[in-house]
Amino acid sequence: MDFFKVESVDNAKEKLIDKFKNMEINTRNEDILNVTGRILAKDIISNINVPDFNRSTVDGYAIKSSDSHGSSESMPSILNLKGEVRMGEKAKEEIFPGEAIYVPTGGMIPKGADSMIMIENTEKIDKETLAIYRPVSKNENMILIGDDIKRDQIVFKKGRRITPKDIGTLSAMGISRVEIFNKLKFFVISTGDEIIDLDEKLEIGKIRDINGYALDSLIKTIGGEVVKRIIVKDNFHLLKDEVKSGVNKADIVLISGGSSVGVRDFTYDVLNSLRGSGVFIKGISIKPGKPTLVGEVNNKAVFGLPGHPVSSIIVFKVLVEYLAKNILGVNEHVQKTRAIMDFNIHSSPGKETYQMVKLDEKNGELYASPNFGKSGLITLLSNSDGYVVIKDHEEGLDRGEKRDVYFI
């Protein structure tokens, strides 16, 4: 198998979307106490006005604003005090010219009143008489019906990742359950005769399964679910059996390993031997991560990720997370920041290069310095804050340039 006809990252993304655009993920109705971080599967439309009554934002008196015009410290307006509206209760009385009613913060403003005057700007002369010392304008110190949310308004769109602020907004509308997408299901296979699990004895020449665990954690971080994690020896039939089981149980199968040519060949052959269009992306012009395969088996996505931990995590972030978000129609900003590049780097045009960086703040500016290292080192990753992308038409980046740094 050759890697001469590799795809650009953009092409690979386009092919992925095109191939899996009809993938359907079940949805379910869930209590809002359990949906933080989940993806909305239906638009949220309010069927009430919020607030659904005119509400005071101060402790004070509901009046007709025209009654306050011209009033001052030396020349107060005198109004007839009609009692009070109690918190959480309906305002039963109506305000006519020359009248005032006490309303606490959050209380309902009675019919006829069009403003609230703060208690600090008034004086209660006796039980039935109120002096007001400054004018207020119409709608001052009040929130009107529907000011916050209007009935029939589309408040949140399908595809939104639900945050704590959204939970507050949902509860304001009295919405206690919402339709969310089920978690995307992943099946994670690590391949390689040298790979052993954490509970096995480490013999010289073997290495621990790093990718299986790192991918498991990444999947959970993006809101997915791992249905199975398994280590498979370099054997066509064993790998084929697991991929077959993977596409039955999960939406996305990740095979990592294949630092050796042999394993890449197995993976290629396995994907082409099962039901589906087989491998449709054979290598990507990305560094690190070039020997990545993507196939379609039984309408499920199967990724053959590189064996090096750094490479496989980069490809996960660039392609797998991208696909996962697209399947659910997730509409959100990528977590990134801008920083000044504190280094020069030359890259090969024709390749999209992902350079690991560390971030430092100096004099209120953020600087990115490179973290070089052999891609076999896991600490290259854990010592980095993020990466910068050098696109395939660029020849590198220059010290002093400002670029986006994507968090890992």
Place this chain on the structure above:
Amino acid sequence: MDFFKVESVDNAKEKLIDKFKNMEINTRNEDILNVTGRILAKDIISNINVPDFNRSTVDGYAIKSSDSHGSSESMPSILNLKGEVRMGEKAKEEIFPGEAIYVPTGGMIPKGADSMIMIENTEKIDKETLAIYRPVSKNENMILIGDDIKRDQIVFKKGRRITPKDIGTLSAMGISRVEIFNKLKFFVISTGDEIIDLDEKLEIGKIRDINGYALDSLIKTIGGEVVKRIIVKDNFHLLKDEVKSGVNKADIVLISGGSSVGVRDFTYDVLNSLRGSGVFIKGISIKPGKPTLVGEVNNKAVFGLPGHPVSSIIVFKVLVEYLAKNILGVNEHVQKTRAIMDFNIHSSPGKETYQMVKLDEKNGELYASPNFGKSGLITLLSNSDGYVVIKDHEEGLDRGEKRDVYFI
């Protein structure tokens, strides 16, 4: 109760740390498959070298580098080929001058060899003869014992929030279980006669419990656990009973509500009527959020948060999250970005002002524009990306300034 002697935000933080510095949270030993996002309760020290054998980073031949010196396309060095090291197996043979052994990527480099030459730079003349066409230097194309992680090295410090990259590093060291802090337990009380829950009928004058739900979601987002969420009417005895139960069941009790003076007074009296030093922070010079109370009851922290959703979420971010991280010794960067302020704002010195903003990218620069609005509006929050902080000694901020924007 007056709010004349309010604390600065920095003082309030100091008092919080001082009061609860001896709070102890239990830890537990957990499988690394379940610890993403959790807080490490013990330093992680490696008891092995990673790798624990010299490893090849290429497919090629292990040789003595001195045997390659002076070799070129026109003048290859000829070496004696001694077979191969198989993936995942111990290299049994030793390399002597004039000898080469095939090693795949990730394979173990045999004793005596000090470099790897890539297969592309060699030619296999026959079963026992290898021509090499370029020189390699010592340690080229190999990862040495301990290059990634050294035995006895402190790899992660206690207080670290565990990320997917860390999970990869832990598995590289063969660590399958780590000691983590239990989730901090929160007890969430919403107060107010006007507050009704989502399953109750909305009558005119009542409003939905927004804070209880938003706080529940925020608590989960920072890795805490809500042991109970309850709505309590404006009544001293009812509130006292719930706070008593809260400090028995949880580490932190949040009481939100008290937009009316009466509720603030109840909360104050309840905190002072129970075992402990009672209210020790009575108002904070923060906008919004001034009428915040903090007390100590039974060695637990009890916060009286403002009733307005925006205010209570701001105070949660500024003080409650701060305390929660300090109790566990969490050592991490706050999620923020830098943006150019696209507005002028005047603020009252002596108050730390939190201004909600929206972020927009124009010509590769990030701009923040203000989101004004009555603090009673929940949509003020859901339409904002974050906030900027105007410190209490500042008089405002100027258009064109660069400032940190904290995400909400």
